[in-house]
Amino acid sequence: MCRRRGGSVAPMPQVLFNARAAARPELGGVERWARELEQRLPLLDADRYAVSRPPRALAHRAGHLWEQAVLPLDAARRRTPLILSPANLAPVAWRANVVVIHDAAALRDPSWYSQAYARWQRRVLPRIAQGALAVIVPSAFSRDEVVELLGAQPGRVHVVPGGVDPRFTPQADAARAAHALGLARPYILTVASRTARKNLAALDGLASRLAPDGIDVVLAGGGRPQFREDGGAAARVRALGHVDDALLPGLYAGARAFVLPSRHEGFGLTAVEAMASGVPTLVSAAGALPETCGDGAHYVHATDAESLERGVSAALAVAGLAARGVARAATFTWDRTAREVDAVVSAALAARRRRGPAAG
Numbered sequence: 001m002c003r004r005r006g007g008s009v010a011p012m013p014q015v016l017f018n019a020r021a022a023a024r025p026e027l028g029g030v031e032r033w034a035r036e037l038e039q040r041l042p043l044l045d046a047d048r049y050a051v052s053r054p055p056r057a058l059a060h061r062a063g064h065l066w067e068q069a070v071l072p073l074d075a076a077r078r079r080t081p082l083i084l085s086p087a088n089l090a091p092v093a094w095r096a097n098v099v100v101i102h103d104a105a106a107l108r109d110p111s112w113y114s115q116a117y118a119r120w121q122r123r124v125l126p127r128i129a130q131g132a133l134a135v136i137v138p139s140a141f142s143r144d145e146v147v148e149l150l151g152a153q154p155g156r157v158h159v160v161p162g163g164v165d166p167r168f169t170p171q172a173d174a175a176r177a178a179h180a181l182g183l184a185r186p187y188i189l190t191v192a193s194r195t196a197r198k199n200l201a202a203l204d205g206l207a208s209r210l211a212p213d214g215i216d217v218v219l220a221g222g223g224r225p226q227f228r229e230d231g232g233a234a235a236r237v238r239a240l241g242h243v244d245d246a247l248l249p250g251l252y253a254g255a256r257a258f259v260l261p262s263r264h265e266g267f268g269l270t271a272v273e274a275m276a277s278g279v280p281t282l283v284s285a286a287g288a289l290p291e292t293c294g295d296g297a298h299y300v301h302a303t304d305a306e307s308l309e310r311g312v313s314a315a316l317a318v319a320g321l322a323a324r325g326v327a328r329a330a331t332f333t334w335d336r337t338a339r340e341v342d343a344v345v346s347a348a349l350a351a352r353r354r355r356g357p358a359a360g
Contacts, residue, residue, distance in 0.1 A: 011047050014349055016080040018071055019053035020063050021087035026222065027245050028193055029269040030102055033162060034086045040338035050078060067091060082133070082349060090128050097132040098348050101125070103142050103266030104149040105197055112197040126150045133348040136160050136341060138267035139288035158344045161292070162267050163334030167249045170278030170326070177250030181240055187216040188312060189255035189279070191270040192262070194221060199284070202261045205305045206312065207236040220251060252277035257315050260284065263302050268292045272332055275325030280315040296328030
């Protein structure tokens with residue numbers, strides 16, 4: 001037990017939230033999940049959740065030791081029986097994990113990643129998936145992948161889609177973002193990490209074709225040490241690098257269209273953000289993207305450059321596509337995600353109680 005203000009006694013938290021990904025300065029899909037859940041889960045049940053957050057210096061590769069050693073010690077000190085990890089990895093030695101695994105891309109195609117990262121994922125991700133009390137995935141596509149490639153027990157895998165922040169809207173301040181980022185011409189937008197999995201080299205031909213019409217192809221997103229990039233990726237594309245989160249809604253809202261030509265996606269969060277922003281959205285028919293985007297996007301083949309170029313024209317011409325995208329994106333909310341994650345956690349806690357206490 002712990003003591004509240006006023007002297008009343010509050011129950012000990014039952015779940016320790018692993019906020020390693022939430023501490024990272026960059027903001028990809030995994031980090032967005034971590035920050036949204038860190039904020040929302042305690043609002044659902046303040047007595048259930050506590051948060052363990054490393055120093056920012058330990059948020060990346062240096063944080064593996066923190067996650068595998070310090071985090072479970074923190075859980076043992078607090079006497080929290082369960083650890084919830086929202087970003088693929090969890091402490092292997094802790095026997096009561098609930099983990100969000102967004103995809104198994106590093107096992108599907110290791111060439112998309114550095115050798116060290118792919119080797120680490122092959123070593124620990126199956127152990128985490130097989131040993132967890134529950135595995136949460138953002139799509140049915142990812143559910144099938146973690147069962148096939150990671151050996152997770154199907155009955156312990158739960159599909160919980162991600163959400164979209166209400167800030168992503170057609171009314172976002174596009175002029176402010178364009179001014180801050182130096183975007184003087186109309187643009188087609190991609191928001192993605194610079195990794196071969198995102199197939200960003202395919203944007204180069206599109207940029208060449210659109211340049212004579214006075215339209216830029218703009219890429220927001222940076223690289224990471226564990227990612228391999230396409231060779232000479234998108235040399236003609238206007239690369240913005242990391243864009244401040246406050247400017248992202250306006251950047252989306254000001255685009256003529258959004259393009260995501262990925263070879264593999266476990267969910268496709270940036271496509272949902274684009275649809276919510278009222279932007280005609282063009283995505284590859286790869287991974288979970290058709291499942292996520294439904295009739296709110298136009299589809300192309302990821303590896304067909306001509307299909308991508310034709311698809312942009314088609315997406316701009318399809319009547320009602322932007323409106324369907326807004327409607328589709330409205331089905332995804334972070335509040336719903338948090339409620340469904342909390343329900344999985346509740347079931348995992350009940351299952352742990354039934355089988356008896358286990359050491360971490």
